[in-house]
Each structure stands twice: as structure tokens, then as C-alpha cells.
Amino acid sequence: MIDIPLLSKICELPGAPGYEDKIRNYIIEQIKDLVDEWSVDSMGNILAVKKGRGDKKLMVAAHMDEIAFITKYIDDEGFIRFHTLGGFDPKTLTAQRVIVHGKEDIIGVMGCKPVHVMSAEEKKKIVQISEYFVDTGLPADKVKEIIEIGSPITRERSLIEMGDCVNSKSIDNRVSVYILVEALKELHGKDIPYDLIAAFTVQEEVGLRGAITSSSGVNPDFGIALDTTIAYDLPGAKPEEKITCLGKGAAIKILDGSTICDHRMVKFLKQTADANEIQWQPEVLPAGGTDTAGLQRSSQGGAIAGAISIPTRNLHQVIEMAHKQDIRNCIDLLVAAIEGIDEFNWAF
Structure with missing residues (x-):
């Protein structure tokens, strides 16, 4: 078909x-x-x-x-802050893998403040896009060697077949x-x-x-x-x-x-x-x-x-x-x- x-x-x-x-x-x-x-x-x-x-x-x-992201800041610990390219619902970023495209491609994960340390008031609110960061698991000097301001970031997910549908x-x-x-x-x-x-x-x-x-x-x-x-x-x-x-x-x-x-x-x-x-x-x-x-x-x-x-x-x-x-x-x-x-x- x-x-x-x-x-x-x-x-x-x-x-x-x-x-x-x-x-x-x-x-x-x-x-x-x-x-x-x-x-x-x-x-x-x-x-x-x-x-x-x-x-x-x-x-x-x-x-x-x-829809994707672009690197706008890398902090002293190597965490990447980003700007969105296209429309995102903030809650869909939770627990997602991404690919940061620098001098080489690096896998990262979308991170935010852990629920275990959120206040009762924070738990009632939707985490905003500005509160997310990309964690590559690499030290800051390695991140800054490979990634620069302006490096694009895309989402990592494979296509699968589900019944009569495709999902990706x-x-x-x-x-x-x-x-x-x-x-x-x-x-x-x-x-x-x-x-x-x-x-x-x-x-x-x-x-x-x-x-x-x-x-x-x-x-x-x-x-x-x-x-x-x-x-x-x-x-x-x-x-x-x-x-x-x-x-x-x-x-x-x-x-x-x-x-x-x-x-x-x-x-x-x-x-x-x-x-x-x-x-x-x-x-x-x-x-x-x-x-x-x-x-x-x-x-x-x-x-x-x-x-x-x-x-x-x-x-x-x-x-x-x-x-x-x-x-x-x-x-x-x-x-x-x-x-x-x-x-x-x-x-x-």
C-alpha cells in the first residue's frame, strides 16, 4: 500500500x-x-x-x-538552553530525547526541575518551555567544543507501524x-x-x-x-x-x-x-x-x-x-x- x-x-x-x-x-x-x-x-x-x-x-x-529548536546558551555545567523553531506544547517536551547537531551529532535529553523537589504550588503548574534544558551527559568543555550558539536541535524518534497506522x-x-x-x-x-x-x-x-x-x-x-x-x-x-x-x-x-x-x-x-x-x-x-x-x-x-x-x-x-x-x-x-x-x- x-x-x-x-x-x-x-x-x-x-x-x-x-x-x-x-x-x-x-x-x-x-x-x-x-x-x-x-x-x-x-x-x-x-x-x-x-x-x-x-x-x-x-x-x-x-x-x-x-518543528525543532536552536541552541541559544550553554551554561558553565554544559546544560543547553534553546529557542523553539515552530509551535510546541510545553508538556510534550517532558522525558524526550533530542539530537544536537554541532560539529558532530550528540544525543541529549530534555530536562527540567524534578517533581520530587517541586513545591506543592509548582506541581499544579505546567512546566514552561523556558524551564527546560538539554542535558547531553557530557562535561561543559566537551559540549562547548562540539556545540555552539546556533546549533540546531531536532527530536529523536523512529517511525513504527501501529495497526493500520504509522506513528513517528x-x-x-x-x-x-x-x-x-x-x-x-x-x-x-x-x-x-x-x-x-x-x-x-x-x-x-x-x-x-x-x-x-x-x-x-x-x-x-x-x-x-x-x-x-x-x-x-x-x-x-x-x-x-x-x-x-x-x-x-x-x-x-x-x-x-x-x-x-x-x-x-x-x-x-x-x-x-x-x-x-x-x-x-x-x-x-x-x-x-x-x-x-x-x-x-x-x-x-x-x-x-x-x-x-x-x-x-x-x-x-x-x-x-x-x-x-x-x-x-x-x-x-x-x-x-x-x-x-x-x-x-x-x-x-
Whole structure:
């Protein structure tokens, strides 16, 4: 159904915002022979082009960065203080391993004040991000020899299969990187209507930065973003709070906190899914944004933009979970949309 070894490798490689080198190099190796040309722009976005018959451009974006941290201070005992790169719920940092990327990679653990010495009042409060530190188990002089201010820090966690699902760090958004790579494989050697620009973007987690710059350079007529979305199909969730559910199909975005998707693109994706018997579900996400906004706004005059989203539980944790069939449905919908985009009436 899906290539677990490939997805595992893509999820597990480090790629903090602004430090996407390792994941970028791996993606290039996977896609360089599947496209007509590829390049890396000044920000580090990969722009892979598959030529089409017509004179329009479709840009599909999947961001390759992951939420992470950056070293901001090393104290006299060798403990590392950090700044977050992306959004974190403080309680999810407890008892986690990380990798500090300096002159060499060093394993560390997230530490904070032990509960045994907390006051009764402290025990009632959530530990704040500023109270955490990274402990590498090394003496201070060794830490300072290998690590410097600005060294990125990523989370350490392997991908596993759980029933019908996969569980890992960085499902957000490496599952979309995987989907776009798989789509390029399935389109290899096929004739497509318009030029396809497969954009693997940087720094989405800190403000959609790569999508904004790459879209402004490409000026696509159409844009489809690939990203995860909330699956709050958990105990205690009210029906109206669920957003999406695992195993209910690819999610077709209607809006999120930064974008109202073009209603024509929403209709096109729905019709494409139905025509190809691909299971789908609607997505209305009240908060949070994706590269959809960058695609939509940064093209000259705007692009007709929407998104295919992958329902995911436990977002921005190291236990993100997605359903294998949903992932397969997203690949199928993306390929069908790329192949059929010229058959839809795009008039208002």
C-alpha cells in the first residue's frame, strides 16, 4: 500500500527550519531522475519541474522542515538552553530525547526541575518551555567544543507501524514529502496537461517562508499544498471539534487560519475524488496555516489554490499518527488532480 522504509527514512532525517540540508539532499536523490529539471533556490527550496502540454503552471508544495529548536546558551555545567523553531506544547517536551547537531551529532535529553523537589504550588503548574534544558551527559568543555550558539536541535524518534497506522515524529510534514515523491514516481513517463512544479519548501513551521518566496518566483496559475491536519477523533471530542478522522480518507481543505481555499479548487478536488472513487473528507481548520496561503497570495495576481491534507493525531508531538489508507488516498487524489486539471471549468 505504501513504502514504509521510504516513509521512515523521510520522517527520521533531521531538518530544522533553516537547516534542511540533510532531508533536502535525500529528496534530491529520490526525485532527480523523475523530472525534466530541478534546482535549489537561494532559500533552499527544491523546485522540480515536469513539463506538460499546456502553457499553464501547477505548483504542488510540501514543506520539508520540522518543528525543532536552536541552541541559544550553554551554561558553565554544559546544560543547553534553546529557542523553539515552530509551535510546541510545553508538556510534550517532558522525558524526550533530542539530537544536537554541532560539529558532530550528540544525543541529549530534555530536562527540567524534578517533581520530587517541586513545591506543592509548582506541581499544579505546567512546566514552561523556558524551564527546560538539554542535558547531553557530557562535561561543559566537551559540549562547548562540539556545540555552539546556533546549533540546531531536532527530536529523536523512529517511525513504527501501529495497526493500520504509522506513528513517528515529523509526520508533519514528511508524510507530504513522501506523498509528493510517490506522485512523481507514478507520473514518471506520463504526459500531463500543464507544467508541474513540485516544490519541497523550507521554513513553513516559522511562517510559510519558503512557499512565499518560491511561489513569487514561479508565479503558478494553480497551487495545491500538501500538509497534515488535525484529527481530533479522540475520547471527549465533540463532533464539531474533530476536524478530520483517521481512516476516513484524504482531507480536502476548505479553509484554515490563513487561507480560504478557492472554491473552484475545492470543487475540482471533490469531483476528482468522486470520479476516481477516492475516499475523502472535508476539512475546516479554525486555526493554523499551511503553504496554501503562500501559493495563493504570492503568485502575481494570485493563484487558484487549495490543499490536500493528511488527517493526523497528536500533531506537533513525537507520536504523530496517520492512517496508511489515508496516505494512499492522498497520493491517488494528487495524481488524479495533476492529470485532470485541464478538464475542469475554472471560470467563476
